[in-house]
Amino acid sequence: MTIYSRILGTGSYLPEKVVSNQDLERMVDTSDAWIRDRTGIAERRIAADDEFTLDLAEKAARNALDAAGVDPQELDLIVVATTTPDRVFPSTACLLQSRLGAKGCAAFDVQAVCTGFVYALGVADQFVRSGTAKKALVLGAETFSRIIDWTDRNTCVLFGDGSGAVVLGASEEPGVMSTHLHADGDYADYLHVPTGVSTARAVLEEGRAYVEMNGPGVFRMAVSTLGRIADETLEHNHIDKSELDWLVPHQANIRIIQATAKKLDLPMDRVIVTVDKHGNTSAASIPLALDTAVRDGRIKRGDLFMIEGFGGGFTWGSALIRY
């Protein structure tokens, strides 16, 4: 008998503080029209000074556990995708496990930047398929605002904070039908924070502690790799693009989303778009969009959808899921 993982429930959380494009006009040389036109973003949420990635993760996790009707003590696995952990160690997943009272289960973080949630889901899906875990909590949670230079108009207009989560359960019915994960580290310098734990002293002297990005280079690579991974996902499952009910893409930029939708011949009303409301929340963006569409009734039980993401690394990945 084949075991699959199925999404039992979804959850998400956005911090209360809204920063609009008009607010950014007062901070850097930019305009609401430029930001909307080039990215589709109207506003983003920023965590309060005393609010951290773990706090965001906990809220999304509790929402997802409630929706799934799963008690934290039933969890066998917690995987948190984050680029902005609260501590060097222990992992955000271990801190979350303690907050939730899910004692004893495996808990670790994965780091694949904006593709983080797809990577985390891919890992958790393998645990469930192999029989190692029966119930898994998978999250993307970010306080990306903390690694942004708020005087750099090239990057500060793009990002925001948030969290999203799913609870997976073992099932004889799919579920997650396939996951596809890729990386090409040759492109590391296209989108990165040059400072790390081991290099901090050397790099901080140059004052380079924030996101640096080759915008047009990232844009080109994102469009081409996401197009290819959509094909790979459909071919692997022997399905035609017309069978897809929804696309739930990484919410980085409306123009990248539109390019993938076009590749799949999907009209935009079959694409879940939330980037206007929260900008690029990195690993949180896909589960945030998914939770939005599940809660507003667009994505229903039995629907077939693809998630896809692209991010620093470069990393990119996708999954085909029957809800």
Ligand code: COA
């Ligand atoms: N407001 C106003 N003007 C801005 C600006 C801003 N916030 N940021 C850049 N500009 C200017 C540039 O300086 C440039 O001016 P110049 O022509 O005088 O040199 C001009 O706008 C065009 O810049 P360019 O970089 O060519 O614009 P673009 O059409 O490529 O759009 C991005 C810029 C960043 C929106 C686009 O490249 C992009 O979306 N890239 C992908 C980013 C992304 O999604 N990253 C995360 C991936 S997970």
